Amino acid sequence: MSGSTSDRGAFGSQFGFVMAAAGSAVGLGNIWKFPYITGENGGGAFVLVYLACIALVGLPLMYAELIVGRRGGSDVLGSLRKLTAEHGALGNALSWFTGLLAVTTGFLILSFYSVVAGWALHFLFVSLGVVPGGETAAATFTGVGGSFGWSALWHTVFMLMVVGVVAVGVQGGIEWACKRLMPALFAILVLLLVYVGVTGGLGESLTFLFKPDFHKLTGESVLEALGHAFFTLSLGMGAMVTYGSYVGSDRHVVRDGVWIALLDTVLALMAGAVIFAVVFSQGAEPGAGPGLVFVTLPDLFAGMPGGTFVAVAFFLLLIFAAWSSGISLLEVCVAWMHDQLGLPRRVAAAMMGFAIWLTGLAAANGALTDDGVLAVLDDVTTRYMLPGGGLLVALAAGWLLTKEDREAGFASLGLWGARLASVWTVLIRFVTPALILLVVLAKLGIVDLSSDPPAEDDAAAALESRP
Ligand code: PHE
Numbered sequence: 001m002s003g004s005t006s007d008r009g010a011f012g013s014q015f016g017f018v019m020a021a022a023g024s025a026v027g028l029g030n031i032w033k034f035p036y037i038t039g040e041n042g043g044g045a046f047v048l049v050y051l052a053c054i055a056l057v058g059l060p061l062m063y064a065e066l067i068v069g070r071r072g073g074s075d076v077l078g079s080l081r082k083l084t085a086e087h088g089a090l091g092n093a094l095s096w097f098t099g100l101l102a103v104t105t106g107f108l109i110l111s112f113y114s115v116v117a118g119w120a121l122h123f124l125f126v127s128l129g130v131v132p133g134g135e136t137a138a139a140t141f142t143g144v145g146g147s148f149g150w151s152a153l154w155h156t157v158f159m160l161m162v163v164g165v166v167a168v169g170v171q172g173g174i175e176w177a178c179k180r181l182m183p184a185l186f187a188i189l190v191l192l193l194v195y196v197g198v199t200g201g202l203g204e205s206l207t208f209l210f211k212p213d214f215h216k217l218t219g220e221s222v223l224e225a226l227g228h229a230f231f232t233l234s235l236g237m238g239a240m241v242t243y244g245s246y247v248g249s250d251r252h253v254v255r256d257g258v259w260i261a262l263l264d265t266v267l268a269l270m271a272g273a274v275i276f277a278v279v280f281s282q283g284a285e286p287g288a289g290p291g292l293v294f295v296t297l298p299d300l301f302a303g304m305p306g307g308t309f310v311a312v313a314f315f316l317l318l319i320f321a322a323w324s325s326g327i328s329l330l331e332v333c334v335a336w337m338h339d340q341l342g343l344p345r346r347v348a349a350a351m352m353g354f355a356i357w358l359t360g361l362a363a364a365n366g367a368l369t370d371d372g373v374l375a376v377l378d379d380v381t382t383r384y385m386l387p388g389g390g391l392l393v394a395l396a397a398g399w400l401l402t403k404e405d406r407e408a409g410f411a412s413l414g415l416w417g418a419r420l421a422s423v424w425t426v427l428i429r430f431v432t433p434a435l436i437l438l439v440v441l442a443k444l445g446i447v448d449l450s451s452d453p454p455a456e457d458d459a460a461a462a463l464e465s466r467p
Contacts, residue, residue, distance in 0.1 A: 008074075008339065009170030010246045016175035018259050021234075021243050023178035023324025025264040026185065028116055029232040031318050032293050034268040035275045037224055039286035042216025043208040047269075049222055053229035054265055057435050060427040061235045061390055062257040063409060064397035069244025070253060071405045075335040076102045076238030079245055084400040091400055098392040102238035103336045105385040107352070109237070110329035111359035112377045114162070115367055117322035118154025119144050119294060124315035127298070127308060137298035141291065142368065151364035156357065162326040163353035166334055167346045170246050174331060178324050185320045188313050189267065192274045199304055201281030205273050208286060219442070219449030226439045231382050233264055236390035239328045242335045253409030254420070271317075278304070293318070330356070383443050391436045398429035 011017040038046055072079020077099025084091025122144040126133035133140040144150045165173045196202050230236045240260075244253075275297065279286050282300045293314075301311040330352060337348035366372035397406065406425065410417035441447040 008246070008335075009345070010248065011175050011243075012171045013175075014247070014252060014256070016171070016179055017243065017247050018256055018263075019182045020174050020178040020324070020328070021240060021256070021260045022263040023182050024234040024239050024243065024328030025232060025260055025325075026182070026267045027232075027234075027321045027325030028113065028318070029228065029325075030264065030268040031271045031321050032116070032290075033228065034232065035272045036289055036292040037228060038209065038272055039276070039279075039292060040289060041218075041221040041224060042213060043286070044210055044212035045214045045217040046221050046225060047209055047272075048212050049217065050225040050228065051265070053226045053435075054233070054261055056427065057226060057390075057432050058229045058233045058235065059257065059261055060424055060432050061230075061394060062233060062240060062261055063254060063424060064393055064428055065235060065238070065240035066244040066253045066257055067250065067405065067409050068393065068397055068401075069241040070247055070250050071401075071408060072241070073245050075099070075245070075339040076241045076332065077336060078339045079241055080396055083402075083405055084396060086402070087400050091396075094392065094396055094400065098389060098396060099238070099336070101385065101389050101392070102236075102241075103333050105237040105381055105389055106239070106329045106332040107356055108359070108377050108385070109381050110162070110326055110333075111356050112363040112374045113322065113326060113329065114158045114356070114360050115151055115155045115363045115374060117158045117319065117326060118151060118156075118364075120315050120318040120322060121154045121157060122150060123294065123298060124312065124319060127311040127315060129308075137302075138291070138295045140298065141294045145294075145368040148365050151367050152361055155360050155364050158322070158326065159353055159357045159360065161323055162330050163349050165323075165327050166330045166353075167349040169345060174327055177327065181320045181324050185317055186267070188317045188320075189270045189274065192310070192313060192317070193270060195306075195310060196274050196277035196281070199277075199281060201277035201279070202273065204280040205276035208276050208280070209269065209272055223439050223442050223449060226435060227382055227387065227443075230386045230390055232268065233261060234325070234328060236386035236388070236393065237329075238332045238389070238393075241393075242332050243328065245335070250408040251412045254413060254417075257409075384440065387436050387440050387443075391433055391440070394428050394432045394436065398425065398433070 011020065068079050068083060072082045074082060077095055080095035080098055081092060084095055119141070122131065123140065125131040126140055134143050144154070165177045167173065196205070234240060275293065276286055278297060278300050282303060284296055284300060288296045297314065298311060301307045301314070304310060330349065333352045334345060334348045337343045337352060338345055363374040363377055367374045369375065407421040410421040410424070413420065438447060442449045
């Protein structure tokens with residue numbers, strides 16, 4: 001069933017792989033979502049919980065996905081099938097279900113992700129003065145998000161950017177692009193940090209991010225933090241399995257996994273630091289919700305020295321981040337079509353790209369309404385499909401892989417490796433699945449974690465509005 005693996009492609013270097021995987025992880029989740037959910041959930045305490053989720057659920061799953069890809073050497077479905085073969089029907093059924101769920105999740109996420117990324121393109125061109133904007137950022141935002149035509153146009157452009165890279169190949173396309181996008185993104189963030197260091201607000205911003213006030217934490221916030229840990233690390237839909245399958249040896253799996261998670265976390269915190277510095281220096285509210293980067297920030301930029309330049313840099317940052325993530329979402333689907341159905345990469349990229357583009361058009365319609373296709377897709381994929389996929393991968397990796405496959409990535413770490421391997425085994429078998437299950441049950445309303453009294457001074461949250 002599996003297509004030939006000789007023409008699958010491979011990353012040319014370890015650095016290229018880490019850039020691609022970190023490029024997948026660092027995306028709208030870091031620059032758009034992390035700051036606004038941190039703002040809504042009161043800052044420091046939420047950040048601490050989020051860091052704990054990355055460590056307890058994110059890192060173990062990251063390792064699980066990478067090792068499945070490296071040992072399996074194929075797309076999500078193919079890799080899982082190979083590694084669980086000795087479990088017969090159970091392994092086969094779990095592999096099929098997990099594999100198809102992963103591909104569907106990637107497909108659906110990219111269809112709406114591309115629409116949101118398209119808005120960033122719009123803002124970039126408005127900031128450059130190429131495309132007319134509204135009087136205020138809010139007007140620009142409703143102008144693009146509330147218009148099917150504009151949203152569809154930018155969504156089309158973004159999909160072409162993504163398909164164009166994936167069609168070229170793993171090394172010449174994905175690796176080539178991410179090796180440039182990631183350092184550029186980092187450089188822009190450093191520049192912006194220096195800028196807010198000079199223009200003010202950085203101190204207040206860092207206090208907001210790092211000084212925990214546990215009164216502001218609710219059960220809901222904990223769930224939100226855990227759910228976001230999946231999304232931001234690109235876990236639960238086979239992106240890391242797929243990228244992991246393009247690297248030859250298991251030697252550096254642990255180190256690479258830590259690097260990917262570390263880069264993702266550091267970049268999210270840097271983006272948060274910049275954004276809240278701007279917010280505080282202009283006396284705005286941190287809890288502005290999903291409109292934070294599109295509605296609040298652009299107006300604040302306008303009031304700052306060199307505002308146009310800052311706005312251009314910021315939206316470029318957002319686009320670079322989204323682009324490398326979009327690439328990985330498409331790659332999961334393309335690798336599946338190539339490895340399982342035997343289609344050439346270019347054909348697979350074009351076909352999948354077209355189907356995702358079509359689905360995205362539905363998301364572009366009524367994108368700002370709470371019950372529109374975009375909102376529903378966002379909700380279903382991040383709340384249920386990613387955690388569900390993560391749970392299945394954890395169970396497969398923890399219980400169905402052979403000990404040799406499971407622990408392969410720790411082998412090169414000597415005595416420490418053996419210790420880490422046993423800690424990881426306990427986490428992936430029990431702790432990670434239990435925490436994921438808790439989140440899913442809570443989201444379904446079966447377990448109630450949200451009975452804590454809401455924080456008194458959460459008037460800020462009331463400001464949340466999708467215009
Ligand atoms: N991690 C990406 C982000 O933070 C989103 C993503 C999810 C990408 C799942 C690939 C797979 O924006």
